[in-house]
Amino acid sequence: MNTTLYSMLPSFAGIPAPIQTIPRVGSTPVTWIPVKSQESGFWAKLEGFNPGGIKDRPALHMVRCARRRGQLLPGGAIVESTSGTLGLGLALAGIVYGHPVTLVADPGLEPIMARLLRAYGARLEIVTAPHPIGGWQQARKERVRDLMADLPDAYCPDQYNNPDNVAAYATLAAELVTQVPWVDTLVCSVGTGGHSAGIFRALRQTFPDLKLIGVDTIGSTIFGQPARPRLMRGLGSSIHPRNVDYRAFSEVHWVNPAEAVHTCRTLAARHYVSGGWSTGAVALVADWAARTSPPGTAIVAIFPDGPWRYWNTVFDDDHCMANHLLEAAPAEHPDEICHPAEREVTRWTRCTAVIDPIGATA
Numbered sequence: 001m002n003t004t005l006y007s008m009l010p011s012f013a014g015i016p017a018p019i020q021t022i023p024r025v026g027s028t029p030v031t032w033i034p035v036k037s038q039e040s041g042f043w044a045k046l047e048g049f050n051p052g053g054i055k056d057r058p059a060l061h062m063v064r065c066a067r068r069r070g071q072l073l074p075g076g077a078i079v080e081s082t083s084g085t086l087g088l089g090l091a092l093a094g095i096v097y098g099h100p101v102t103l104v105a106d107p108g109l110e111p112i113m114a115r116l117l118r119a120y121g122a123r124l125e126i127v128t129a130p131h132p133i134g135g136w137q138q139a140r141k142e143r144v145r146d147l148m149a150d151l152p153d154a155y156c157p158d159q160y161n162n163p164d165n166v167a168a169y170a171t172l173a174a175e176l177v178t179q180v181p182w183v184d185t186l187v188c189s190v191g192t193g194g195h196s197a198g199i200f201r202a203l204r205q206t207f208p209d210l211k212l213i214g215v216d217t218i219g220s221t222i223f224g225q226p227a228r229p230r231l232m233r234g235l236g237s238s239i240h241p242r243n244v245d246y247r248a249f250s251e252v253h254w255v256n257p258a259e260a261v262h263t264c265r266t267l268a269a270r271h272y273v274s275g276g277w278s279t280g281a282v283a284l285v286a287d288w289a290a291r292t293s294p295p296g297t298a299i300v301a302i303f304p305d306g307p308w309r310y311w312n313t314v315f316d317d318d319h320c321m322a323n324h325l326l327e328a329a330p331a332e333h334p335d336e337i338c339h340p341a342e343r344e345v346t347r348w349t350r351c352t353a354v355i356d357p358i359g360a361t362a
Contacts (some may be wrong), residue, residue: 016067018171019098025056026171030115030179030300031273035290042187042299043180044285045172048275048306052088054172055304057192059089062157063097063169072155077102079147079154081140083191083233084113086159102154104143106136108233111339113309128215134178135227135238140323160241161190163201169198177206177301185293187286187301189235189278190222190252191246200248213289214252214354215281217260218347221251224340224357231257232277233279246356254345255281257323259330263287264307264314271281272306276314284348292333 028049034041036180048052079102094101096230104113109126117124125147131138141160148154159165162196172195173208174181188196200212207360219228220236227238260280267283268274286301293299313319320326334350337343340357 002263012274017096018096020096022060022096023051023058023092025050025092027175028172030279031271031303033107033267033271033273033286035287035289040290040293040323042290042301044273044283044286045176045179045300045302046273046306047172047302047304052092053085054195054302056063056089056092057088057171058159058165059093059157060085062159062162062164063093063099063155065088065164066155066157072099075099075152075153075176077151077154079144079156080104080159081137081271081279082159084109084117085234087113087117087122088120090157090264091117091122094236095121099138101146102151104140104147106130106135106140109314109340110233111311112311135229137238139301141239151285155304159194159236159243160239161243163243165192165194166198166201166243169195170202172205174201174303176203180298180300182298182299183300184206185209185213185289186291187213187215187282188235189302189304189345190214190216190244190281191221191235191278192241195304197248198246199302200277209249210224212248214249215278215285216252216254218254218256218345219276220254221357223351223357224255224287225254226344232260232281235278236274237282238360239340240356244356246354246359249264249354251350251352251355252340253281253285253334255284255353256347258327259284259348261320261325262312264310264327268315268342270309275305276304276307276310279303279305279307280314 030043048058075098081104104125127139130136174202204210217232217236219230221227260277263284264274264280282301334348337351339353
């Protein structure tokens with residue numbers, strides 16, 4: 001077991017030992033990404049160096065905590081909704097702790113991800129139709145609920161609302177404190193809200209003036225835009241996860257798929273570093289922040305995974321051309337709106353009025 005990583009968190013004391021040794025999760029590297037002028041740039045935390053990506057951290061942590069509290073009994077099933085990355089982490093947790101894993105996904109799950117999840121021993125269920133209000137995510141959640149009713153000893157981590165999801169990222173923040181001199185601005189994609197909330201809360205203990213920039217996708221309801229079908233996976237939502245810490249954000253940016261694709265490919269060609277939809281969207285915003293912030297501002301961007309999962313989407317010319325994703329480079333600066341309800345956005349757009357669409361917290 002990676003005792004160096006988990007000794008940072010005293011809450012792990014008393015958690016039952018794993019059945020198998022945990023592959024190395026955490027201690028991921030950072031790399032410097034300069035902007036075009038080479039005079040400034042940002043640090044990128046490369047979570048693709050985890051076995052399955054950034055969500056290995058919360059998957060293992062949520063399962064450990066559930067076992068400690070008796071919510072997940074020895075041999076009990078784990079059942080959860082996933083767009084892919086958390087599924088990999090839960091498959092890992094299932095192997096390590098000896099639990100069968102059932103994952104509910106939708107038809108947008110990439111073929112390579114579906115094959116990997118099954119190869120890692122997970123049972124995979126695909127919902128066939130979106131929910132009329134909550135889209136594919138709500139349809140997945142309802143299927144999870146049905147499965148749980150048939151499995152009385154099963155445990156659902158509920159990544160959207162489980163505070164253990166947020167707490168898991170204290171390790172990532174602790175790593176950053178040792179890897180970079182200081183942090184003024186943190187740039188994170190937002191899906192369940194777990195890593196943006198968790199890293200920000202822990203980092204702010206060391207850097208009390210820390211600023212958090214959220215990055216969402218067009219068509220996502222998280223920050224008050226209308227729900228639309230979304231091409232990008234891994235960020236955005238058609239529901240309202242309660243792990244999103246709205247008060248923490250100084251501003252939010254929405255990015256469209258073409259802008260993310262261009263940025264992913266540019267990262268790969270210039271820096272031999274890349275990832276998927278979330279990485280492209282986050283890098284676009286972090287680059288802008290580096291260009292427009294006062295000199296000396298220290299910016300850290302979280303890259304949730306690497307590029308390998310996206311061979312038939314982001315890095316597939318046929319897929320990108322069919323979806324009109326290669327037609328133009330992103331603008332140098334985002335559009336600006338004063339409030340998320342001002343208008344529906346379709347390209348990179350920034351807003352400094354961050355609201356909770358349910359609680360109307362500005």
